[in-house]
Amino acid sequence: MTKSINHNSIQSTQHYRQATHAAASMTAAPASPGETPVFPLNIYAHALHLHEGVASDLHFGLFKNDKISMRTAQQSTHELLLSKLPPPPCRIVEVGIDPGAATSSMLSQLGYDVRSITLDTLETLNADAQGFDIVLFKESAQYIDQPVIFNKALDLLSPSGQLIVMGEFALKHTITHLERLHLLKNMIMLAERSGFELIENLDLSVLAAPTFDYLLQAISTYRQRLIKDLFLNPEQLTQLEQSNRINREKYTNGQYGYALLRFRKKTTPRWRLQLLKEDQKHKLFDLFKETFHHTMTPATWQWKYGSNASHELGVWCKGKLIAHYGGVGRKILFFGQPQTAVQIADVMVDTNERGVLTRKGPFFLMTAAFLEHYIGYGKPYLIGFGFPNERHMKIAERHGLYGEVGKMAEISWSPLSKFPHWRTRLLPITALDNNAQIALIVNACWQQMAKDLQTALVGIRDWAYIQHRYLNHPTQHYQVVLIKNRGGDQTRGVLILRYDAHGCEIVDIVAPLAEIPLLVLHARRLAGINGQQRLFCRITENFAAHFAVAGGNRKMLDIRIPASTWDNAPSIDSLRNHWWLMSGDADFR
The missing domain is CATH 3.40.630.30 (Gcn5-related N-acetyltransferase (GNAT))
Incomplete structure (x- = not known):
């Protein structure tokens, strides 16, 4: 239940952030230590105060049975943490949300030498020659990038010092939208690659999960009083309750969990x-x-x-x-x-x-x-892609990092004469052509193309993308043209060309797939007009046939399309031969 930099306690999912963003943004800015907590911590604090007469701690409790109070459950959390620490006076740096919070205050009272810092000061903290015995993250690690956690712990800890991380984790990822919790197994693997050894992984999920039940009960019991005392919109409480129920269910189905991890600093890594x-x-x-x-x-x-x-x-x-x-x-x-x-x-x-x-x-x-x-x-990101050659692909496959889901092919044509095509005409687009009419035309072409590619994986090619990728490129120059019917307003497609020592290249198109032969025809004309000896395009092999109908010579390239096999992601089989990728999808062309 610790306060987060995003006004979010316990709830750390995208669902919660979306559901409460509007409500949270209408409250005061994050409170300084000693000030009234912000939404939703003000609700939790007031509900606990009404329910138990005190709300001195806003952290998860460990419930040994359903008869104990939140205060007793939170005391169990402190007792467990204390059992993992060396006797005082050892030197501890606690990285949390509020300096002087319940945990650091308790440790100081017991004789520990505690340095309490906030998340935004972690990277600037330097250890003296002696180093700290313990670096502690209690319900705060989920708001910090993992490399930062392990690098700063390496710098701050004395030889054989311990890093303790206590809080919520994702135990498995099965959804396509963004989760905000670190995946437990990945955190352990990165720690071990970063110079630490795992000495304890204590699963506390069953004991911590009733925290949600307790909060739901307290909010339900004092709902009208909370609305009145805190000037709340009833919908805010409804959304908060729904978010707590969702998170409680994620604990039940093993998606989320609560754990205490202890790592020992083992070595200073070479890299x-x-x-x-x-x-x-x-x-x-x-x-x-x-x-x-x-x-x-x-x-x-x-x-x-x-x-x-x-x-x-x-x-x-x-x-x-x-x-x-x-x-x-x-x-x-x-x-x-x-x-x-x-x-x-x-x-x-x-x-x-x-x-x-x-x-x-x-x-x-x-x-x-x-x-x-x-x-x-x-x-x-649900999936990744790139353009490695076969050698690099094999290295990644050998390590179990990537799997191949496609290959690139190249099709080339000879240029044509400069005589106009009597049924269609060309309209160049430049970076200065930023108007609503052009946007509507390009977006309409994209919508037609997207309709043809509903069974594929394809990068969005709307007007905003065309502007950023091609018209606003800082060093490369691209020729962007609309192909329109003569004597009418119908647009047949958008053609993007690049000229270099290799010839004229079709780096991208935005058009219904049936229009590709027409676009190739105009590209061959433009190649001839510009004195090029060759026109070519690169396209994922599974879609090469759409260009091959326009003739030309076709060959396979030593360029592979990878997808991640390292973590839980869409399977290689489900992605294989489904990408629509052209040269424009590569950042280097």
Whole structure:
């Protein structure tokens, strides 16, 4: 029941956040220590006060039977935690929501040397030469990225010091929308890869789950008094009760749980996994140039990774970035339904470290962590995709990270003469053409294309995407044209071309699939007009036939399409040969 930075106690699911966001946003800002708690903690605190006469602790209780009070159950939580600690005076840093809360106050009174900090000060805290004996996260770890937890614990703990994490976890992910709890098994695996050994995993789910029952009873009993005293909208309480019932059910079916984990600091690892921060991007630029032999500009980085939909993991060795694994978020249609995917990008390892391709090497470390953290059921992205060559694909398959779900093919044509096509005409689109009419036309083409691809996986290609991906690219130039009927307003499709030393390339289309031969015809004309010797396109092999009907030469490429096999995600069999991907779906073309 600890307060979160998102005004969320106990409830840490997307459902709760959606259900209570409007209500929570109308309350006061997060309270400082000693001030009145914010919604929904004000409800819990007042309900407990009415029910028991006191509300000094807003944490889960451990109920040994259904006869005891919340206060007694919470005391059981404290007693269990104390039984896991060395005798005082050992040095403890408690990372929580409010400094001076019940746990740190109790420990101080018992003679422990306690440093209580909030989540937003964790990364700035430095240990002295002696180090701490215990780093404690009590119902707060779910709000912090796991690499931050383990890296700071390594820095703060003395040799053989202990990291204790007590709170809620996801025990399994089976839903397609985002869960907010860390998956227990993944947290343990990352800890062991980060220099810790697990010394205890205590499942407290059965004892903690009645906390929801107690709160539901208290809110129901004092419903009218809570509405009156706290000036609540009745719907706020209804939503809160529903959220508690949903979470209680998740405990019952084994989806959520409550646990106490104890880890011992075992070693300082050779490589450190960290989330890459914006002020570290110059390190990425150095590694990128060393790996790919050309530069990434700050504008390209901002275009690719500057939004909240993108993520970067880095592996560091002695203060140097030696590996990088990026992901760029993408809205997709997943067999006709809106979903999110992530394109894997800029995977690279320093040349001096590439020989370490074992399960303890930097490539495995960052890839496994990214898949665990971001891809699969209950994660930010349901599926991932990328464009590795066969060699890299085999390495990932050998480690059990990826499975192959498709291949890329290339079709090429000879250019045509520049004479116009009498039935249709071309209308160029530039970055300046940001008007409602163009948006309506492009979106209509996309809706027709989406209708044809209801049994496929395809990235959304609406006007907002076309603008960002092609018209607003910081370094690349693309030719974007509408193909329209002469003498009428009907648009047949959108064609995106790129010109380079390899010829004229169809990097993307937005059109009904039946219009592809017409788009290829116009692309061949434009290739001829621009003096190109060749027109070509790259498309996932399972959809190549739609382009092959326009003639041309077809060949397979050494480019594979992967999907995660590391964590609980849609199966390889369900995804195989269903992706619609073209060159434009790759960030590097």
